[in-house]
Amino acid sequence: MAIPIDTRVLHNEDVYRTYSANYWKAITVTSPTASIYPQPRGIYVGTGGTLVCSGSDGVGASFANIPDGAVLPIQPITIQSGSTTCSDIIALY
Numbered sequence: 001m002a003i004p005i006d007t008r009v010l011h012n013e014d015v016y017r018t019y020s021a022n023y024w025k026a027i028t029v030t031s032p033t034a035s036i037y038p039q040p041r042g043i044y045v046g047t048g049g050t051l052v053c054s055g056s057d058g059v060g061a062s063f064a065n066i067p068d069g070a071v072l073p074i075q076p077i078t079i080q081s082g083s084t085t086c087s088d089i090i091a092l093y
Contacts, residue, residue: 025093034079036091043072043079046088052080 023041045051048068053076054060063072066086079089 023092027091027093029079029089029091031081033081034089036077036079038093039075039077040091040093041073041075042092043074043076044088044090044092045070045072045086046090047086049085049087050083051086051089052083054078054080 026044027040029036029043039056043051043053045066046069048066048070051063051066051072052060053063053074055075056077060080061074062083063074066072071092
């Protein structure tokens with residue numbers, strides 16, 4: 001007896017993009033309140049802590065307890081360094 005497979009999940013491009021970790025360019029985020037343009041595909045955090053950022057809609061978010069060496073699949077346009085305790089932040093494209 002054949003086992004049915006849901007091919008919608010196997011061929012869904014959104015699912016692939018969600019779990020893909022392929023990045024082609026990296027730029028270090030250095031300014032105090034960094035505006036990131038163009039919008040990155042992810043953020044690498046070298047030294048962990050709290051990351052405070054906002055998206056293209058202007059809504060801010062605070063990510064607490066980020067471990068060292070974490071890659072966050074977020075697309076911020078600004079990172080507020082006054083509230084951010086993370087360091088060695090790199091925008092991934």
